Amino acid sequence: MNGCPAFAVVCAFVASISLGSCGDAGGGSNADRADAAVTLELWTLSLRPTFTDYIERTIEGFESEHPGVEVVWVDVPFGAVERKLVAAAAAGRAPDVINMSDLMFARFAGARAFAALDGVLPGDAAGRYHAGALDVGRIGGELYALPWYLTTQTMIVNTDLLEAGGLTLETVATDWPGLREQAIDFAEPGERSLFTQPLGQDSQLLMMLLADGLPPFAEDAGGALRADLTRGEVVEFIRGWVEVYRSGALPRAAATNGFEHLIEVYQNERVAVLNTGANFLGRVRGVSQRVYDSSAVLPPITGSLGRAHIAVMSLSVSAQSEHPELASALAWHLTSPEAQLDFCRLATILPSTPASLSDPFFAGATPGELESGDAKVAEARAVVARALPGAVAFTPAMEAWPEMRRVFEDGIKRVLLAPADAPGDLLESQLASIESRWNGLIDAMNTARVATGGRAATMDAIPTPKALPSADRAGAAGPAR
Amino acid sequence: MKLRTHHPAAPYLFMLPALAVLGVFLIGSAAQVVYYSIGSYNPFTDTYEFVGGANYARLMGDGVFWRALANAFLYLLVTPVLIVLSLVCALIVDSRVKGSPLLRLLFFLPVVTPTIVAAVAWRLLLNEESGLLNVVLTALGLPGANWLTTHPFTLISAMLVTLWKGFGFYMMVFLAALVAVPRELKEAAAIDGAGRMGTFLNVTLPTLRPTIVLVSIISSISALKVFDELFVTVRGVPPEQQTVVPLVYSLAFERNDFGLACAAGLTLFVVILAFSLLNLWITRRAGGRDA
Numbered sequence: 128m129n130g131c132p133a134f135a136v137v138c139a140f141v142a143s144i145s146l147g148s149c150g151d152a153g154g155g156s157n158a159d160r161a162d163a164a165v166t167l168e169l170w171t172l173s174l175r176p177t178f179t180d181y182i183e184r185t186i187e188g189f190e191s192e193h194p195g196v197e198v199v200w201v202d203v204p205f206g207a208v209e210r211k212l213v214a215a216a217a218a219g220r221a222p223d224v225i226n227m228s229d230l231m232f233a234r235f236a237g238a239r240a241f242a243a244l245d246g247v248l249p250g251d252a253a254g255r256y257h258a259g260a261l262d263v264g265r266i267g268g269e270l271y272a273l274p275w276y277l278t279t280q281t282m283i284v285n286t287d288l289l290e291a292g293g294l295t296l297e298t299v300a301t302d303w304p305g306l307r308e309q310a311i312d313f314a315e316p317g318e319r320s321l322f323t324q325p326l327g328q329d330s331q332l333l334m335m336l337l338a339d340g341l342p343p344f345a346e347d348a349g350g351a352l353r354a355d356l357t358r359g360e361v362v363e364f365i366r367g368w369v370e371v372y373r374s375g376a377l378p379r380a381a382a383t384n385g386f387e388h389l390i391e392v393y394q395n396e397r398v399a400v401l402n403t404g405a406n407f408l409g410r411v412r413g414v415s416q417r418v419y420d421s422s423a424v425l426p427p428i429t430g431s432l433g434r435a436h437i438a439v440m441s442l443s444v445s446a447q448s449e450h451p452e453l454a455s456a457l458a459w460h461l462t463s464p465e466a467q468l469d470f471c472r473l474a475t476i477l478p479s480t481p482a483s484l485s486d487p488f489f490a491g492a493t494p495g496e497l498e499s500g501d502a503k504v505a506e507a508r509a510v511v512a513r514a515l516p517g518a519v520a521f522t523p524a525m526e527a528w529p530e531m532r533r534v535f536e537d538g539i540k541r542v543l544l545a546p547a548d549a550p551g552d553l554l555e556s557q558l559a560s561i562e563s564r565w566n567g568l569i570d571a572m573n574t575a576r577v578a579t580g581g582r583a584a585t586m587d588a589i590p591t592p593k594a595l596p597s598a599d600r601a602g603a604a605g606p607a608r
Numbered sequence: 609m610k611l612r613t614h615h616p617a618a619p620y621l622f623m624l625p626a627l628a629v630l631g632v633f634l635i636g637s638a639a640q641v642v643y644y645s646i647g648s649y650n651p652f653t654d655t656y657e658f659v660g661g662a663n664y665a666r667l668m669g670d671g672v673f674w675r676a677l678a679n680a681f682l683y684l685l686v687t688p689v690l691i692v693l694s695l696v697c698a699l700i701v702d703s704r705v706k707g708s709p710l711l712r713l714l715f716f717l718p719v720v721t722p723t724i725v726a727a728v729a730w731r732l733l734l735n736e737e738s739g740l741l742n743v744v745l746t747a748l749g750l751p752g753a754n755w756l757t758t759h760p761f762t763l764i765s766a767m768l769v770t771l772w773k774g775f776g777f778y779m780m781v782f783l784a785a786l787v788a789v790p791r792e793l794k795e796a797a798a799i800d801g802a803g804r805m806g807t808f809l810n811v812t813l814p815t816l817r818p819t820i821v822l823v824s825i826i827s828s829i830s831a832l833k834v835f836d837e838l839f840v841t842v843r844g845v846p847p848e849q850q851t852v853v854p855l856v857y858s859l860a861f862e863r864n865d866f867g868l869a870c871a872a873g874l875t876l877f878v879v880i881l882a883f884s885l886l887n888l889w890i891t892r893r894a895g896g897r898d899a
Contacts (some may be wrong), residue, residue: 210861234864313648533862
């Protein structure tokens with residue numbers, strides 16, 4: 128036993144080592160790896176193996192246009208990209224071009240992980256991309272990301288389950304207040320719910336607030352941006368959702384499981400209506416042909432502004448890249464209208480280039496799809512393509528936004544999951560607490576911006592009705608009919 | 609043949625590769641954790657600013673950290689259950705009853721099951737609306753519980769995964785120790801009229817004491833730094849329902865707050881060290897009294 132104290136020390140020490148992964152290992156530059164004159168490293172998110180041929184073909188096109196440039200493509204699992212990027216950056220080996228979701232992008236942009244693209248792009252971004260999608264990549268007036276592929280929502284309905292609950296495609300509500308009202312009577316707790324929506328994890332509440340023209344922000348007397356979550360109409364909007372959740376009308380997982388619970392409850396025929404990406408329908412078909420067959424596609428549920436939300440996958444150039452101009456050219460090449468149209472033919476996604484939308488592919492099913500029984504997926508594609516020109520990324524373009532969302536999600540989960548006998552008005556107290564923390568985050572963000580020569584965030588960063596691009600500007604060309 | 613005299617540096621040269629690996633991957637990394645915990649580090653701009661104890665001050669003032677630490681200690685409740693269960697299983701397998709090789713295999717199977725797979729399977733069992741556990745409870749006329757969303761059921765759910773995954777490993781440790789129990793002592797106890805329980809309490813258990821201390825320390829450390837089970841089984845619950853390591857992960861990789869993450873990790877290291885020394889001190893004192 129004499130060795131045991133030393134053993135305990137070692138055990139405890141080893142336990143702590145698992146936490147020591149944020150080291151700076153030094154390391155070489157990208158150029159060290161190059162056999163070609165220039166090597167660029169491209170990271171994408173979960174595209175291999177389904178889209179291997181497409182990506183390799185597109186990269187070959189770029190390499191043939193840029194002799195002496197070799198592109199090394201690395202596909203990273205979606206859930207691992209954040210820690211892999213941190214580790215790579217700490218080693219001084221961040222990839223030249225990085226694929227990010229809109230929320231991930233803002234957080235890393237705040238850490239100054241990306242190079243500004245204004246001035247290094249080979250063309251005019253404003254004339255090429257969907258305005259709402261492009262705005263997501265603009266932080267503090269500087270462009271840090273090019274929009275790549277987009278997803279917007281469509282309403283997917285399990286008609287059999289709907290009828291079992293006494294509703295039809297004609298009688299089911301097509302707006303959130305109506306659906307919430309019908310959900311109470313429709314629900315058989317543990318058996319079926321009319322619809323579900325991520326409310327805590329991956330919370331859609333903030334997006335829905337913005338889509339309803341109720342931004343949880345305001346300007347103070349000096350024009351500075353402040354959080355405004357305790358405004359009466361904002362509180363009542365959120366209270367409506369909290370009440371329907373706490374009544375048991377929605378699946379319990381709506382508070383904690385985010386988007387991942389949608390497919391689970393829909394394929395298990397426990398939820399009749401979803402408002403989600405068109406690509407979801409293909410996943411349903413892969414899991415349950417019966418549910419797919421009984422599914423119908425309707426236009427997306429929008430807020431009172433009537434504008435659908437778009438989620439943006441973007442491409443950024445690393446601030447550590449030794450070849451920012453070539454890296455920008457690679458991002459430009461991958462996001463070209465032609466390359467995006469090819470990509471859309473392989474996946475149920477939408478292009479960020481309105482020019483691609485004019486292709487007949489977005490008008491309905493192709494002969495091949497009709498033959499293979501994919502007409503419903505094609506119908507969903509046509510529905511979302513029609514909604515795209517007017518769609519908006521209801522995502523404030525601020526580097527503090529991901530952290531603000533996290534603070535909101537933590538607080539709203541406490542409200543959603545609170546015991547029935549929780550004292551006082553927990554919602555109001557939590558919103559007041561979130562508002563206070565948001566203001567702290569806004570102040571810290573603005574201080575950092577000003578310190579680096581940037582300008583403080585204003586209401587311009589918030590997608591309010593006044594600030595939204597017109598549908599014409601958002602998507603210059605609509606889909607062919 | 610005459611043996612050549614050893615060079616005095618030879619032992620150290622043999623140790624050098626292992627020391628180099630330890631130095632780089634253990635000591636070096638640990639030193640970096642200390643370094644980052646007293647600074648503000650941005651890996652993207654490769655900038656480091658010394659902030660002294662500011663990260664620790666933030667940590668001490670953070671109610672979520674204290675709740676997470678309290679939950680980590682609550683998680684320690686899994687340790688005695690784990691020890692008893694694995695010891696009982698080891699005794700059953702060691703008794704060479706019919707089918708004990710099959711039992712050994714079955715008991716060990718969860719150990720080689722990936723934690724992710726185990727946690728996903730348990731998620732299905734614990735699902736609050738359609739999971740088997742609540743269905744059975746309801747059928748028995750008992751109320752179901754919110755296993756995946758409500759504290760402390762969330763911790764209990766993760767503990768079930770830890771228990772299921774871990775008892776087979778500790779059973780093997782106890783099995784190895786049971787082989788070392790002197791047979792003559794057992795025979796002498798039997799001759800003296802001790803029953804099976806008497807033999808176990810007076811011969812087997814005292815012989816197993818070092819192994820029990822070892823299992824207790826290892827499983828306590830594992831419980832205090834639990835991550836996988838919580839991350840997969842009850843991911844998405846509010847942070848105050850988590851323990852320290854998921855909080856460290858969130859701080860580092862979801863919020864880029866590496867200084868605070870390292871401060872939290874280092875504080876957990878100190879807590880685990882203190883707890884392990886206390887554990888040893890208590891068991892040694894108890895051992896001394898028995899002697």
